[in-house]
Amino acid sequence: MIKAPPGTKDILPPESEIWQKIEETARKIFKLYGYREIRTPIFESTSLFQRSIGEVTDIVEKEMYTFKDKGGRSLTLRPEGTAPVVRAYLEHQFPQKDQFQKFYYMGPMFRYERPQKGRYRQFHQIGVEVFGPSHPMMDVEVIAIQWRLFKELGIDNIEVVINSLGCEKCRPAYRERLVEYLRANRERLCETCQRRLERNPLRVLDCKNEGCRRVVREGPEITEFLCEDCKKHMEQVEKGLQQLGIPYRVDPFLVRGLDYYTRTVFEFIHKSLGAQNTVSAGGRYDHLVKELGGPDIPGIGFALGVERLVLILNARGLQEEKKPLYFILLGEDSLMKGMELMEKLRNNGIPVMWTGKTGSIKAQLRLANKKGASLVAIMGEDELNRHSIKIKNMETGEESEVKWEEVSSFLSSYYS
Numbered sequence: 402m403i404k405a406p407p408g409t410k411d412i413l414p415p416e417s418e419i420w421q422k423i424e425e426t427a428r429k430i431f432k433l434y435g436y437r438e439i440r441t442p443i444f445e446s447t448s449l450f451q452r453s454i455g456e457v458t459d460i461v462e463k464e465m466y467t468f469k470d471k472g473g474r475s476l477t478l479r480p481e482g483t484a485p486v487v488r489a490y491l492e493h494q495f496p497q498k499d500q501f502q503k504f505y506y507m508g509p510m511f512r513y514e515r516p517q518k519g520r521y522r523q524f525h526q527i528g529v530e531v532f533g534p535s536h537p538m539m540d541v542e543v544i545a546i547q548w549r550l551f552k553e554l555g556i557d558n559i560e561v562v563i564n565s566l567g568c569e570k571c572r573p574a575y576r577e578r579l580v581e582y583l584r585a586n587r588e589r590l591c592e593t594c595q596r597r598l599e600r601n602p603l604r605v606l607d608c609k610n611e612g613c614r615r616v617v618r619e620g621p622e623i624t625e626f627l628c629e630d631c632k633k634h635m636e637q638v639e640k641g642l643q644q645l646g647i648p649y650r651v652d653p654f655l656v657r658g659l660d661y662y663t664r665t666v667f668e669f670i671h672k673s674l675g676a677q678n679t680v681s682a683g684g685r686y687d688h689l690v691k692e693l694g695g696p697d698i699p700g701i702g703f704a705l706g707v708e709r710l711v712l713i714l715n716a717r718g719l720q721e722e723k724k725p726l727y728f729i730l731l732g733e734d735s736l737m738k739g740m741e742l743m744e745k746l747r748n749n750g751i752p753v754m755w756t757g758k759t760g761s762i763k764a765q766l767r768l769a770n771k772k773g774a775s776l777v778a779i780m781g782e783d784e785l786n787r788h789s790i791k792i793k794n795m796e797t798g799e800e801s802e803v804k805w806e807e808v809s810s811f812l813s814s815y816y817s
């Protein structure tokens with residue numbers, strides 16, 4: 402038997418209903434903030450990710466699904482959504498037409514990681530990207546959207562962690578100090594970090610190895626090195642969050658696994674997730690548009706991992722949707738009338754399900770039970786002659802015979 406590849410999974414009902422609920426809620430909230438949807442291809446030129454995410458990152462070094470197509474092009478299944486959105490923003494000349502844009506997206510991303518709870522090779526992100534504003538209050542707004550989304554989905558115990566990565570003026574000094582410090586502690590670092598230290602020292606801050614973490618926590622903090630502008634930016638972000646009543650914690654060692662960030666970065670953490678506890682993350686990328694060949698336009702955004710959100714919601718248990726009215730039709734004549742009746746009920750917004758079975762009532766009721774039906778409508782010859790249908794509540798056993806023209810109003814309160 403052929404199975405789904407490791408790190409991928411089928412999303413089956415009823416879990417798919419949680420996915421729909423998340424997507425609907427996100428769309429509704431994005432609209433509230435003036436975002437519009439963008440859909441980009443699943444694969445892009447490999448160089449797009451090499452140039453944006455950074456050559457010396459886990460994603461580009463180890464995790465990309467890269468292949469040559471029959472035309473000899475190097476393509477990569479998108480490992481994230483920001484670079485493709487920037488590419489589309491430039492390709493469609495938004496900077497010339499209307500710089501300020503707010504986009505949202507949802508869809509699958511691909512990273513060749515070691516699969517474990519909350520970490521997959523095909524996973525799904527819902528994210529936003531804003532182009533144009535450099536104002537710190539836009540950082541606050543982007544954090545507020547995520548906060549609202551989690552609240553609306555009834556998720557508590559979420560921790561907002563923020564940091565500033567500085568800018569091209571102040572980061573080099575920090576970097577220099579960090580390298581100096583890490584070199585002095587080289588033997589305490591894992592092998593990968595010893596390599597990272599020379600090529601991309603900020604990545605050491607992201608290492609999950611306990612030993613490396615200890616070294617990092619005893620080392621220099623970027624917040625001490627911020628220039629006046631970056632410091633002011635960070636202060637305003639904090640003030641804005643306080644004004645909106647969003648609790649947060651500053652972690653001076655938060656760097657994120659992608660190279661394009663400047664100034665504000667943030668993560669939303671939920672403890673119940675264990676090792677992979679970041680549900681949502683992002684930050685400001687003021688030079689990415691330029692680095693990808695466009696004008697100097699700042700940007701900021703976030704992406705949340707849908708699978709991780711589903712894990713949280715699954716653990717808590719969502720209220721189940723009402724099951725559709727389950728139709729049992731006995732005999733050819735009642736089938737004809739039944740088809741018409743079902744369409745009429747659907748016209749009135751009542752969900753109706755028919756399995757296509759025409760067997761005995763006993764067999765059909767058994768099937769209804771197996772399908773977990775809570776309300777069943779039964780029509781045989783007798784009901785047909787009386788222009789009515791029997792409605793049976795499978796939980797209480799209660800039965801009522803209802804005239805055809807009254808079925809909709811009889812059921813409307815149940816399905817409202």
Ligand code: HAM
Pocket residue numbers: 480481482483484512514519520521522523524525526528529530658659679680681682683684685701702703704705706707708709
């Ligand atoms: P990221 O931190 O790489 O950022 O991913 C964002 C979120 O995607 C993570 O917090 C996590 O919930 C989810 N995620 C990442 N990898 C996996 C995986 N292997 N399995 C399951 N979930 C995963 C970005 O991708 C940036 N593009 C975010 C951003 C948007 N920054 C600015 N704008």
